Amino acid sequence: GDSVTQMEGPVTLSEEAFLTINCTYTATGYPSLFWYVQYPGEGLQLLLKATKADDKGSNKGFEATYRKETTSFHLEKGSVQVSDSAVYFCALRWAGSYQLTFGKGTKLSVIP
């Protein structure tokens, strides 16, 4: 079945460092791909999405490009801030389906 694999955390970075969180998926076809962010004690918020191959999602300085050849959707940010400390989830969803398949999440801690 479908699955989403994220790099294991926790990831600890200094402020202004470059961030990459890897995400790959296993699926037959081309689902929509999402990154969600969860701040401590809260629910999840959509960070960005891409619905077809080569699409780039971007929001709040974060970017991810839908790469069908490598079945990947890696999250990147050029300069992280302390306020970016959170758990990040990669997810996929099929058109016509109501179910999201989530990765296990990657905890990011940014230190001053």
Place this chain on the structure above:
Amino acid sequence: DGGITQSPKYLFRKEGQNVTLSCEQNLNHDAMYWYRQDPGQGLRLIYYSQIVNDFQKGDIAEGYSVSREKKESFPLTVTSAQKNPTAFYLCASSYRGETTEKLFFGSGTQLSVL
């Protein structure tokens, strides 16, 4: 402001007890979902509902029950049959038919066993 409200924020269950988690939304969304979050496990779908009076099992429905009598409400009951209920429970909603659009999540309920 529109949103999803989950209550309570913290809940404790005794052995053999059923407990109900509340989820209310005023976003006029048709579809609602319940997810369970365990440390290092990501989110797993328990139940979802696309319309009133209809719901489907997700990946880990055993030991849980739901109802959808109103569009705005989707309560989750954790029954005594659920042997490992300690987890963070998240409710979500979305527009029906917009399956490439985002889910809106509540702020969660932490359930613990006494």
